[in-house]
Structures are given as structure tokens and as C-alpha cells.
Amino acid sequence: MCSTMRALVPLLSLFLLGGQAQHGSDWTYSEGALDEAHWPKHYPHCGGRRQSPIDLQRTKVRYNPALKGLNLTGYESQAGEFPMVNNGHTVQISLPGTMRITDANGTVYIAQQMHFHWGGASSDISGSEHTVDGIRHVIEIHVVHYNSKYQSYEAAQEAQDGLAVLAAFVEVKDYPENTYYSNFISHLANIKYPGQSTTLTGLDVQDMLPKNLQHYYSYQGSLTTPPCTENVHWFVLADFVKLSMTQVWKLENSLLDHQNKTIQNDYRRTQPLNHRVVESNFVYLPSQGEGHWASQKRPKPRIQPSSTCHAWLRAA
Numbered sequence: 051m052c053s054t055m056r057a058l059v060p061l062l063s064l065f066l067l068g069g070q071a072q073h074g075s076d077w078t079y080s081e082g083a084l085d086e087a088h089w090p091k092h093y094p095h096c097g098g099r100r101q102s103p104i105d106l107q108r109t110k111v112r113y114n115p116a117l118k119g120l121n122l123t124g125y126e127s128q129a130g131e132f133p134m135v136n137n138g139h140t141v142q143i144s145l146p147g148t149m150r151i152t153d154a155n156g157t158v159y160i161a162q163q164m165h166f167h168w169g170g171a172s173s174d175i176s177g178s179e180h181t182v183d184g185i186r187h188v189i190e191i192h193v194v195h196y197n198s199k200y201q202s203y204e205a206a207q208e209a210q211d212g213l214a215v216l217a218a219f220v221e222v223k224d225y226p227e228n229t230y231y232s233n234f235i236s237h238l239a240n241i242k243y244p245g246q247s248t249t250l251t252g253l254d255v256q257d258m259l260p261k262n263l264q265h266y267y268s269y270q271g272s273l274t275t276p277p278c279t280e281n282v283h284w285f286v287l288a289d290f291v292k293l294s295m296t297q298v299w300k301l302e303n304s305l306l307d308h309q310n311k312t313i314q315n316d317y318r319r320t321q322p323l324n325h326r327v328v329e330s331n332f333v334y335l336p337s338q339g340e341g342h343w344a345s346q347k348r349p350k351p352r353i354q355p356s357s358t359c360h361a362w363l364r365a366a
């Protein structure tokens with residue numbers, strides 16, 4: 051992205067808002083002069099025809115038996131120090147270049163960072179970016195990678211085949227605490243304000259992802275935040291991460307944005323598919339009922355948290 055534009059946008063917002071300074075944060079989801087409806091004005095790619103997120107309509111997804119499972123390497127438990135920052139839009143963890151994905155064609159993607167999108171605002175608890183048959187899930191996890199044919203993320207971010215994102219949904223029911231998330235969630239208190247960072251000692255991304263890492267949806271899209279570059283190969287996992295209601299509540303209520311407002315509903319609305327085809331490497335069998343998958347690993351249907359559950363969360 052052009053740095054002049056980055057400098058100009060807050061300045062413009064400053065004038066438009068009559069002096070309400072937007073401390074270094076240019077775009078927003080729903081507030082101010084550069085909400086998501088206005089992203090294309092300043093970030094033209096955001097108005098493109100290959101945007102993300104999208105609604106994954108399961109009856110229209112094309113099963114492609116040639117799509118093999120992803121080969122994830124270096125995702126297991128690793129020692130070291132991993133910076134975790136509140137960037138005013140989400141919490142982001144820096145990942146080591148030893149974490150890689152090899153896709154079905156043998157393209158190797160190197161991990162750069164992971165971050166989350168969630169809901170939590172009063173009328174809408176769910177905050178995933180992709181939806182499945184119109185259903186928005188509670189949280190969406192993005193592990194962002196760049197194509198190893200480029201020297202760095204910076205070099206890849208403008209390239210047409212530059213990026214890949216491994217995405218996963220979180221579901222919440224009355225599950226017990228997911229202890230693989232305990233360390234991460236306890237560190238949120240250290241980064242309440244934008245720009246603050248903390249350090250995770252040790253990291254196991256594999257354990258923070260769904261059990262079934264083999265079944266995915268795949269399509270060509272974009273970054274879901276400005277500059278919305280249309281160079282992302284998306285791999286959206288079909289299986290879910292399970293968190294307790296308390297864990298979800300903490301993610302939804304721990305961080306503040308540049309206006310000192312709680313970061314909630316930090317997701318972009320779904321974008322038109324525009325003739326793109328979403329592929330999957332597993333078979334969905336709608337005739338056998340909602341939520342029935344060819345996968346033996348996920349017999350349970352996915353259920354949205356009810357409004358009762360929502361009220362419970364708010365009261366907690």
C-alpha cells in the first residue's frame with residue numbers, strides 16, 4: 051500500500067470529524083468517515099470483484115477429489131518468544147517462518163502472523179468473517195502466510211500469487227475451558243490499549259486449530275481488511291475449534307480500539323462471489339440432513355448460540 055495514502059487518510063478524517071483525532075487508525079468497520087462502506091474510496095482494491103470474506107454455500111461448493119490435504123509443518127508446540135499485539139483492530143501474534151503449509155500443488159507458504167475476528171456487540175454475538183449457508187459463526191481465526199517464492203511478506207503482499215490464509219471457525223456451547231487457549235487469553239489483559247504488546251512464551255498453533263486439519267474449502271479472494279489486495283488463496287477449515295463461553299467473552303471484552311471503545315464485531319460483511327467457484331476436498335451430503343458431513347470426525351451439527359445464551363453472556 052502507498053504510504054502517502056496512509057498518511058493522508060487520518061488527516062482527512064481529522065477534518066471530517068471536526069477535530070476528533072483518530073490516533074493513527076485510518077479505517078474502521080462501522081464508525082467514522084472510513085467505515086467499510088467507504089473503504090473502496092481510499093483503498094480501490096476493496097471495491098474489486100474477487101473480495102473476501104464470502105458466504106460459503108455448501109450446496110454450490112464443488113468437490114474436487116484432486117485437492118489433497120494440506121501439509122502443515124512446524125505448527126506443533128514450539129519454544130520461543132512470540133510477540134502479541136493489540137493493533138487497534140484485533141489481537142495479532144507474530145509467527146516464526148518455520149511454520150509452513152504445503153498445498154495440493156506443492157506450493158509452500160510461510161506463516162507470518164495469526165489474528166482473530168469476533169462479535170460481541172449487543173445485538174450480534176457472532177463475528178466470523180466467512181459465513182456458511184448464511185450462518186455467522188462465533189469467531190474466525192486467520193493464520194496468514196506468504197508464498198515461499200518471495201523473500202518476505204513485504205515482497206509477497208503485492209504479488210498476484212503472494213498470500214494464503216488458513217482460516218478456522220470457533221463454536222461455543224457449554225464447553226469446558228479449552229486449555230490450549232488459556233495462555234493466549236490470559237495475555238489479553240496486557241494489551242488492553244492499541245499499540246501495546248506482550249510476549250507469549252511457547253506456542254502451539256496446531257492445538258489452537260480444529261482437530262480435523264484435512265477438510266477445507268478453497269477459493270481465490272482477498273485480504274479482508276484494507277488494502278483488500280486480491281492475492282489470497284483461502285483455505286477455510288470445515289471443522290471447528292471449541293471454546294467455553296467465558297473464553298469467548300474474554301476475547302470479546304478485553305481490548306480497546308483507537309477511540310478507547312471495546313473492539314467488537316471486527317468483521318467485514320460478506321462480498322459477492324462474482325462467478326468464482328469454491329472448491330472443497332470433502333463431500334457435503336445435504337440429503338442426509340443439516341450438518342451431516344462425510345467426515346466421521348464431526349457428527350454434531352453446528353448450532354448458533356441462542357439469544358438466551360447471548361443474554362447469559364452479557365450478564366456474565
Ligand SMILES: *[C@@H]1O[C@H](CO)[C@@H](O)[C@H](O)[C@H]1NC(C)=O
Pocket residue numbers: 121122123152
Ligand atoms: C510435508 O512437508 C514437509 C516439508 O516440506 C516434507 O518433509 C514432508 O515429507 C511432507 N509430508 C507429506 C505427508 O507430504
Ligand SMILES: *[C@@H]1O[C@H](CO)[C@@H](O)[C@H](O)[C@H]1NC(C)=O
Pocket residue numbers: 117153154155157268
Ligand atoms: C493447483 O493448480 C491448478 C492449476 O494451476 C489450480 O487450478 C488449482 O487451484 C491449484 N490448487 C491449489 C490447491 O493451489
Ligand SMILES: *[C@@H]1O[C@H](CO)[C@@H](O)[C@H](O)[C@H]1NC(C)=O
Pocket residue numbers: 073308309310
Ligand atoms: C484512552 O485511555 C487512556 C487511559 O485512560 C488515555 O491515556 C488515552 O488518552 C485515551 N485515548 C483516547 C483516544 O481517548
